[in-house]
Every structure is written in C-alpha cells, then in structure tokens.
Amino acid sequence: MxxxxxxxxxxxxxxxxxxxxxxxxxxxxxxxxxxxxxxxxxxxxxxxxxxxxxxxxxxxxxxxxxxxxxxxxxxxALDSVSGAASDGPVDAVLMFDTSYSMAARDGEKTRLERAKDAAVAVLDALPDQSSVQIYACADRAQALGPVSRYNRDQAKQLVRSIEVTSLSTDVLPGLTDALAAAETGTAPAKEIYVFSDLQKSGFERQQPGLRAKCEEAREKKAGLVFVRCGNPGRKIPNVSVVDVKLLAAIPHTRTRVPFVVTVKNTGPEPVRGIKVSLELDGKAVERDATQIDQIDPGATAEVTLTGGLEESGPRLLAVYADGDGLDGDNVLYKIVGVRDKVNALLVAHPFAGLPATDAGDWFVRKALVPFDTERERDKIEKYFIATESVQPAEVGPDKLAGKDIVYLLNAPVRTDDPFVGMPPAFVSQLAEFVKGGGGLVFGAGPLVNPGDYNRVLGRAGAGLLPVPLGPDLPAATAEAPFRPAVESIDDRDDVFGKVKPYADWIDRATFTRMLHLDDTGPDAAGGRVRVRTTDNRPLVASRVVGDGEVLFFAAPLDESWGSRLMADGQFAVPLTTYIVSHLTGRKVPGGARTAGDTLTWAPPVAASGYELIKPRPRTGKGDDGRNRLRVKLGEAKAGAGARPVVSTADSLVAGEYAIVPAGGAQADGATFAVNPDLRETDNLEPVSDSELEKMLGYRPTIIQAGAGTETAIRERRTHGEWTEWVLLALLLLLMGEATWAWFCGRAW
The missing domain is CATH 1.10.287 (Helix Hairpins)
Incomplete structure (x- = not known):
C-alpha cells in the first residue's frame, strides 16, 4: 500500500x-x-x-x-489508482477524439464543445506543479502541445482551438502515445484522460491491442479516465453521401450532363427531408436543391441532378446532403476531367486502292467520330473528339503534341527498311507520352511481327507492351472462329465491365487469327489480362506505364484476319467511348482519396520546392488556390518509379487539395479530392459501461462530461486514499476508549 x-x-x-x-x-x-x-x-x-x-x-x-x-x-492510498494525492503534482495527458462523430450535437453544444469544457474543468482540478500534454486522435495520434507542459493557460488556449477531422475512430494509437507521454513526466502520479463520445467501433477496431495497452497502463499505475462527451441514449439521425456518377462517358465542355447521387441512411431511425445539392468548383450546378422525402434505416436513395460543364480541365465536383444530425459525412468530392477536345492519333496503313472500310483505321475513326464524312462535316468539326491519321513510316515525334490517345493499328516497327514501320524517334517519344499520362491502344494484324515488337516495344526496348508476344497461334476456321468470352470480363472493369451488357454483340465479334499474348513468363509481370477468348486465350491485356496505360488487342481492330471486333457500331461505339474515357481519365493528375491517405504526385518537371494547398471553405468560389492556406513540402524525393515524387499525409479534413511547385497556381500541379472516412458512420452506437468493462478486462473510471466534471475528478483523486476510513476508525476507537475509561473510572 x-x-x-x-x-x-x-x-x-x-x-x-x-x-x-x-x-x-x-x-x-x-x-x-x-x-x-x-x-x-x-x-x-x-x-x-x-x-x-x-x-x-x-x-x-x-x-x-x-x-x-x-x-x-x-x-x-489504493494500489489500483494512479497514486496521486489530492494536492500532489500529476503528469496529466489529455487525449481528444477528433473523429467527425464528435461534431454531433447534443442539445445546444456539440460533443467536441462538451469535451473542451470538461478538459478545462480537468485542468482547473489539477494540483499545483502538475504537467499537461494534449493529444488529438481519430485513427492516428497527433501531439498538440503545449510548448511548456507546466503552463496551464497555454493548455487551455490549445484545448479551445481543437477541431474535428474527417477521420474515423480508433482509440489505440492515441492511448499508446498518451501513455508514452505520461511516462516522460517526473511526478510520481500519472493520469490519462480520454475525451470521446466512446463510439463502439473505435474500441472494436483493435480491441485485443487496446486491452493489452490498458493492462499496461494499470501495471504502470497510470490512472485512466474516460470522459463520455455524448448522451449515450440519444440516437443520431444520419445520412451519408456514398457515391456520385456522371452519366457521360467523356465529360466535355458546352454540354449538360446528369449526375446520379447516392445517399444512405446509416442511422437507426428514418430520416426525412434530406436536401441534396451539387457544386462544381464552388458554384451550384442547379439553382435549387432536390429533397428526399424519407430514407429508412440501412436504405439508399438516388437523386439525379443535371449541370452544365463550362470550363475544361480538372474540376472539383462536390455533392452535399443537409438535414440530418451529423455533417461530417454529408459531402462527397470527385475530380472530373472536363475536356474541350480529345485528340486521337491513329497510326495505320491506308491500303491504297481498296475500299475505305479496308483502311486500317476506318472502324476506329467511325467509332471515335460516329458521323458521315461527306454529309455531316459541320458536326465532325464541332465534335469534341478529333482524329488525325498517319502512316507508320511517316509518323514523327511532333505528331504527339497535343494528343491524348494514340492507336497503333496493325502498325509495324521499323527494321532495316527505312520506308516501312514507325521510326525509332517516334517510338522513343511515344514511351514518354504514355509515362506522362497518355493512353495507347494496340490493334493486331498481319504487319505486326512478334519478334520486332518484343525487341523494340517490349521490356528491353520502350517498355510499352503489357505482356510479351509469343509464337504464332494456329488459325481458326470460319466455321469455328475465336470469340471473346463474356464470362471472363470482371464486372468492376472500368472499360469492359461497362460493355458486358452488350453480350449479344460481343458474341458476334469473331476472328480467325490472333496474336499470342504470353501472360505466363517473368516479362509479363505487371500486365493484366482483361478479356479472354472462349478457349481461354488472352484477348486484351493492359499495363500501367508511368501515369498512362496501354491496352493491347490480340485481334485486329479492322477487318483483316476475318475480324469482326469493330464491325458492329452498336458495340464498337460504346467500347471505344469507354476506352477513351478510361485512358484519358488517367491524364488528370491527383484523383479521389480518403481522409488520412497519403497524397503523392510525380512532377513531370523538377522544381526547387513544392507546396500543399489546403481545402477552401464551402462558401469559397473557384479561385486558383493562391488565396488558400499553403504548407511547404520541400523537394521531391526518389520514389518507386523513375521520377521523383512529392508526398504528404496532411489530408485529415475532407476537401480539395493540390500539390504544386512553390508559388505556382493550382493548375500547375495535381489536384486531389479527399473524402470523409465513411467507416466512422457505419455504426454510430456508443459503447456502454458494461461493454467497455468486458472489452478492457476491468471496469475503468468513466465520467460524464458536464457541470459536475471538476467535482467528479477531485472525488476520484481523493477516493483513492484510505485517510477518511482511518480517521473514522480513529474516531470510533476514541469513543470506545472514553467509554472504557469512564467504566473503569480512569482518565488520561
């Protein structure tokens, strides 16, 4: 004792x-x-x-x-408490739950505001010469200060400045750092206060490790106090924005496109009167919000909003839902690459003297620009996709300027004949084009020599082949041709999963010869087979190269080898549209992330330093990022690829982020849409006292935040002493002694 x-x-x-x-x-x-x-x-x-x-x-x-x-x-005093005297110094660590469920409102105050009031009460109740350290924790711990651990005024100011993040709850990281921080103090007594709404999911995520850490705190005589900052009996009505889709394969300017927004009721009760609105770069795309009458618990609802796309470039799409009890998951961001024009380069032989449909690029051109060349020239000129065709022997590096996607259609590479095949300078520049985010599509044919392709375009050459080309395959017959296997397509595939509903047309896409894509050797590492034939041969393979991607069709995209892959416009047009959408979408730097994820960008051109542009407020308009908070990131560092990368994990709040060269505009770098971690609102149920005891293996001290917090803290600290019981025993003893002395006729 x-x-x-x-x-x-x-x-x-x-x-x-x-x-x-x-x-x-x-x-x-x-x-x-x-x-x-x-x-x-x-x-x-x-x-x-x-x-x-x-x-x-x-x-x-x-x-x-x-x-x-x-x-x-x-x-x-009792061994089971921190051992702090009611007036002896304490090394206190205050840990705040900053997950966005702490922004839920209980009465006139949010849970975080109640946590701040309770923390100030704890600071006032600390004995003289006590030290204070403050941590914020959602699913990671962050030391906040104060600069001087003995300055309680600094600590109170710091407490008042704490804000919620867009992260989900995990108690273990914060408790681990809090215990380590408490041990750095010099006072014999250690106390750790956890201010939280005690959301059950935060204790369940790493429950075995959390239980072991609490046992360690008990062994080290560190008093652990959970301050419940929410009303455990209150059910929070909540709706999350879970998805937004554009019903336009390739977003481009001067169009109005529909956006389908999906919201979900993650609370325990029906929610009524939810208003859904949508903004593009801070500007509403529709005048009024759309209201959802009612969403039952666990149910989803879809709302369609339409808006015009006026400016090209990466645009921030933001969807908002208002009318529930928690704002943290009422927003979803998405980066939309809006284009004024998509420029495609088609490298193919013209096959002079033959019908137009025998030209190597005819089917692809018609799928890209589905208009009649003679009668609809005005539509072709105004269309958002523009094509340029060139023969393999005549193509040069300059042809790649301003292009978004390149098709190599039965295009040979140059061997000893300078008049046949693509020149080395073009192939070299093509590799840089793809690494910089461009899209590349190969179409097979009789002019594609597997040996030349492996040597010039394979891993030892330009590195553009998804997998090596193997020996020629035996030809099929017209009666039993090769066919794509619809069942080999992944439903989640961004390209072929979307054309999977066209099963009847896919079944008619036959061909009698195809190249052998060897996906079994070591040089096939990194490649992915996306479609196979009915006899399980790879038909379409892909590989990410730098920031771009390559697709290789083992069958021709013209009519050579009896190919009918592109012969049916009702299949060829959507297939080509999804290919262009997928490949050109990679050229938009950044993308969607979840709060807390690491943001990484490989700058195409080196700069002396880089900055992170933090999110603008919801009321902000479409500025270029110069008026928002900027954080210095230093120089780019060597990454896994060939180019140096800039990265940061400072993405704790949902919104629009950008990594740019120091002093540069947002358009000069990569833009990221960071969304809330929806794991936080999967289960908003708080843990009860008995459940917490079962999880931790003992009954911890749990105090309800409110007017009596300071009194509860003082009572807890003195309750650990036996002094009052000893004094009571002394009083009873003296009464007994006086009675016995009177009985014996004796006095002192």
Missing part, C-alpha cells in the same frame, strides 16, 4: 508516551505488615487482577489511537 506522506508514519513513535506513563509513574509503596490485611489478601489479589486487565486494555486502546493518528497523517 503506498502512502502520500510516508514521513508521518514516524508519528507512531508517540505510542511510547502512554507506555512511559503506565510503567514509570506507577504508584511506589513500601510494604508494611498489618494483621487485618491478611484477612483481606485474597479479596485484594482478586481485585488487583481485574484492575490490571482494565488498565492494560485501556493502555492498548490509547496506543492504537496514536498509531491510527499517525497512519491517517501518512495518507494511505
């Missing part, structure tokens, strides 16, 4: 006083013989034995009273 004032135990030496009075001041007498006394000897001896017993018991009670008084002054 520890003592708060162990020196006071020396006061127990006062027990020698009654002993001295008893033994050294006993009545002294000289025996004198007296005849009558002999008659009374037996009676006197019997009475003397009774008096001695009374005196010794009285002596024992008085000695015990002095010992209890010394013990009370020494202030014994």
């Amino acid at each position: 520890p003592f708060q004032a162990p020196l006071m135990l020396f006061g127990a030496a006062a027990v020698t006083v009654p002993l001295a009075l008893h033994f050294f001041y006993r009545a002294r007498y000289k025996p004198l013989p007296w005849g009558p006394m002999k008659l009374l000897r037996e009676a006197v001896e019997q009475t003397s034995r009774r008096l001695k017993f009374q005196e010794r018991l009285l002596l024992l009670l008085r000695c015990l009273a002095l010992i209890l008084l010394a013990l009370a002054l020494a202030r014994p």
